[in-house]
Amino acid sequence: MATVNITINGKKIAAEAGQTIFEAATEAGIDIPHLCHHPALPPEGACRMCLVEVEKQRVLQPACTFPVTEGMVVHTESPKVIEARRFVLQLLFSERNHFCMYCQMSGDCELQELAYRYNLDHWVYDRPYPKLPVDSSREYFVMDHNRCILCRRCVRACAQLVGNHTLGVKNRGASTMITADNDVPFGESTCVSCGTCLSVCPTGALMDRKSAYLGRDIEVEHIKSTCTHCSLGCGMELVTNDNHVLRVEADWDAQPNQGLLCVMGRFEPLWDSRKRATTPVVKRDNRWAGAEWDEALDLAANELGKCKGSVEGLVSGQATNESLALFAKVCKEGFKSDHVGLLTGVLPEPSGDFDLTELDLADFFIVVGEDLTVNHQVAGFFVKRRVTEHGARVGLIGNGENGLAPYALFEWGEDETDEAIKMAKKAEKPVVIYGVGAKVATLKQLHATLDGKAIFMGLSPAANARGAAAVGITGGPGGQTKGLYILACEEKEMPRGIKAKAKKADFVVVQASYLEPWADVADVILPCPVAFEKQGSITNDEGRTLSVTAAVESSVKSDEETLKALAQRLGL
């Protein structure tokens, strides 16, 4: 990249050609205030907060959109600039309700912060006091139009990061409003509740229901961790206060998701209303009774011990690499298990290593046996934004409904795989994404013709499937056994077939965070921590090993402690 020499506030800077003044200044450690601009989003130039003085330019220029040129001299805090910024702030404050005293963002608001920075001690313009609606039709977060400054970060995030295009603006001038689809309540729109708009909103216009008023940024901790709710292993920031996770926020530097999260990772874990398993419980005469750890562990070890040789171990992909290794050992060596598998099944063929961000370069996607809008939503966002923003095309192979269908140009049956291959050969950068529903024959056909040309990405139905494979757990559930040991973590649904199998088994031990749905089939339930309380690592579909950090203290034994206690009882 060619170097461009510029001067900002008297400091000589070697910028890259094509950079904006904002980017060059940020790299040089010079802070230019901004509201509509967000590093993860393309520049918009809407709010005029970043106006700077560029010598030889007739008027002030927005730093976020103005490219650097050789010899450019920029002043970011000259009297003229400061006067303009104060003027812009006065205009922003004059429009809607910006009384901080009853706003949950007070203290963390970017607009408020700038008012402090530029000493806005009063407002000079008349206020119209428009009565604007608060849209609380969405489950997890609320839109208060009164706090909105129309920066359009949410609109751009929805379109350009998530590819969902739910948000837009309606009307003009002072009547401009953020709107969803064809002006419907947010809760009834095509919104997928990924929360990306919420994480980029600079004011209190978008408000998280769970964490509102529960702690300002100076009172909370931000802890980086990895989401274990699907096999993408998205990086995230857990915001905690007083041993509680308040909310899950974007980690913009995290790979592979680069700040994106989905409803499964951001909201659902905190909104889980099932009853937590807090102490071990045992079933006696068909009634549940609380038990001491020792009692429950003894019972589990003894009763499953009686089934030795006919014990199946089933584990959720939400388990860490460390607990998977122990689980495999306890099952295979302790209970002489003939089968240890993943509770939610495995891919028809294991995936090799890949880099998910390659999706951002692809021009053609073949999606086989996988609904990216349900199981691996962030990968779905990558595909959707590539389609809507960059004209990439999608072909779906497989029967059944697929949420990606509105984005797909082709929907093929398995017998039409040839068509897909023909298209892929014409593409520059094809990617094959396959899931649990893919047929082995289809994959074989695709490999035979596209290996070397296309990148293959297998997205597993179990989150830590790669970690499980590393300790020899490569299959799904097996046949009927006498004993059943399930490490269920936070799994919400009992996969088909497990219930009947468990009912037939002599003894069933389930290690789970929640009593539902396991209370129905288990004889002993041993509590286990939820993801936010776990420490360890997982290996995502790409083959990346990622850390899972315990953001809050667990009130129950860790999976490893429980497994070690069992191992000890089994003489391991």
Place this chain on the structure above:
Amino acid sequence: MAKPKIATDWLDVCSGCHMAILDIDERIVDLAKAVEFTSSPVTDLKHPPEDGVTVGILSGAVSNTHQEETAKEMRERCQILVALGDCAVFGGICAMRNFFDTEEVLRRAYVETESTAPNQEVPRSDEIGKLLNRVKAVNEVVKVDVHIPGCPPPADAIWFALTELLAGRIPVLTGEHLTYE
């Protein structure tokens, strides 16, 4: 040299900003030595002296005709007018009623409130100030020279502003003094 005179009054207010003046704690002794307090809501003298004061301090928003008169009188009789607190500076909590029709607000307050006895009416008399259609910040009614925002303003901000004024300067609040808590 005669001490500079200070007059204060409150408008539509919870009185918290006047209490916030007391938050300057023992520094008030130094202040009392340096200035002469004339009128205030808690002194016998309610109106600023006709021959004027150096500094007039108003807390609260302008919500009715009576407060409008009070604000204008203070402006006429002081050299430097200080708006103290969010209500005086921006309209504050009082301005919440600006999102509703004035008659609707009166009805809600005097007729529909759960604790109101049946068959009550909105009191109307020439003796009582009439609600303005809109709650205003003081600077929407008269010229204001110094703004001290906050709900209430931090004691240090009040002290800083007063000492600057005593030193003959118009205070410019920055940083912590401006931060809303």
